[in-house]
Amino acid sequence: EDQVTQSPEALRLQEGESSSLNCSYTVSGLRGLFWYRQDPGKGPEFLFTLYSAGEEKEKERLKATLTKKESFLHITAPKPEDSATYLCAVLPSSNTGKLIFGQGTTLQVKP
Amino acid sequence: ETGVTQTPRHLVMGMTNKKSLKCEQHLGHNAMYWYKQSAKKPLELMFVYNFKEQTENNSVPSRFSPECPNSSHLFLHLHTLQPEDSALYLCASSQGELSPLHFGNGTRLTVT
Numbered sequence: 246e247d248q249v250t251q252s253p254e255a256l257r258l259q260e261g262e263s264s265s266l267n268c269s270y271t272v273s274g275l276r277g278l279f280w281y282r283q284d285p286g287k288g289p290e291f292l293f294t295l296y297s298a299g300e301e302k303e304k305e306r307l308k309a310t311l312t313k314k315e316s317f318l319h320i321t322a323p324k325p326e327d328s329a330t331y332l333c334a335v336l337p338s339s340n341t342g343k344l345i346f347g348q349g350t351t352l353q354v355k356p
Numbered sequence: 357e358t359g360v361t362q363t364p365r366h367l368v369m370g371m372t373n374k375k376s377l378k379c380e381q382h383l384g385h386n387a388m389y390w391y392k393q394s395a396k397k398p399l400e401l402m403f404v405y406n407f408k409e410q411t412e413n414n415s416v417p418s419r420f421s422p423e424c425p426n427s428s429h430l431f432l433h434l435h436t437l438q439p440e441d442s443a444l445y446l447c448a449s450s451q452g453e454l455s456p457l458h459f460g461n462g463t464r465l466t467v468t
Contacts, residue, residue, distance in 0.1 A: 249398070277454055288360070288446050288459030289399075332399070336453060343412065344457070346399040 247272040247337050251347035258323055258354050266318040266331055266350045274338025278316050280309050281332040283349070289332055292318075323354045359383040362447050362460035369437065370468055377432040377463045379447030385458070386451060388430040390422060393444040393462070405430065437467045 248271045258264055270278070277296050281289035293302040295311040302309045306327065308319040318331055333347040360381045369375050381388060390402040404412035405424040419441075421433040430447055444464050448457040 279456060281457075281459075286461070288448070288461045289457070291456035291458065294454075294456060334399075343401055343414070348396065348398050 247335070247339065247345050249333060249335050249345045249347040251331075251333050251350050253350060254348065255351045256353070258320075258352070260324055260354055260356050261322050263319070263321045263323070265320070266352070268316040268318070268333030268335075268347055269314060270316075270333075270335045270345075271314075272335055272337035272339070272345070275313075276336040276338050278311055279334040279336070279344070280316070280318055281334065283330045283332060292331075320352070323352075325354050325356050328352055328354050360447055360449055360458050360460035362445075362463055364463055365461065366464045366466075368466045368468060369434070371437060371439070373437075374433070374435040376434065377445055377447075377465075379430040379432075379460055381428055381430075381447075381449040381458070383449055383458055385449035385455075386427060387449060388424060388427070389448040389450070389457065390430065390432050391446040391448060391459075393446055399446070403432075434465075437465075439467050441465065442467045 250269045252267045279294050280292040283289040293309040298313045300311050306321050310317045330349045330351045332349045334344045336344050363378045388405045392400045401414045402416045403422040408424050419436050423431040444462045446462045447460045450457050
């Protein structure tokens with residue numbers, strides 16, 4: 246069964262304290278992996294798409310990486326405005342082609 | 357201002373009421389989606405429309421009825437809901453499977 250698991254469920258960091266969020270997946274072939282950011286009371290906002298193992302994408306303090314089993318979202322020197330829930334979603338190669346979302350990691354960055 | 361607009365933002369309804377959620381996208385996308393987001397659970401796909409045609413119905417109970425009159429508008433008609441249907445309902449659009457989803461800010465539904 247296709248599955249996506251994110252860890253940790255919640256993460257508290259001090260401003261400037263770098264860390265990583267994990268997205269592990271078990272799917273029958275990967276067509277793409279997506280990262281989204283969701284602020285309270287809002288819909289998810291697209292961050293990155295990764296298509297193949299070894300690929301990396303960067304945006305400001307965020308860097309997403311991909312292996313054959315997992316993806317990491319690295320946050321370098323985070324600021325309070327980086328506080329949000331980060332969602333990972335996988336598009337498998339199966340016939341259904343439906344995005345499978347993880348449960349998300351809620352990040353809180355304290356000043 | 358998001359390219360995907362959802363109304364209303366909040367809705368409280370009784371179990372015997374009938375209401376509708378509305379979604380409009382201004383991005384020229386071909387596909388539109390309804391997702392359900394419950395606390396502590398992953399986003400759950402409900403319906404997919406491609407070029408106004410429904411291509412996915414993810415085993416959703418018949419008390420949820422989607423409607424897509426054109427590629428820019430999507431509705432979710434609700435009737436005889438249960439308290440466990442209380443959740444955030446998100447609409448999204450995209451240019452296709454490998455394109456990222458663009459979400460609206462959702463309708464927070466409470467069923468009493």
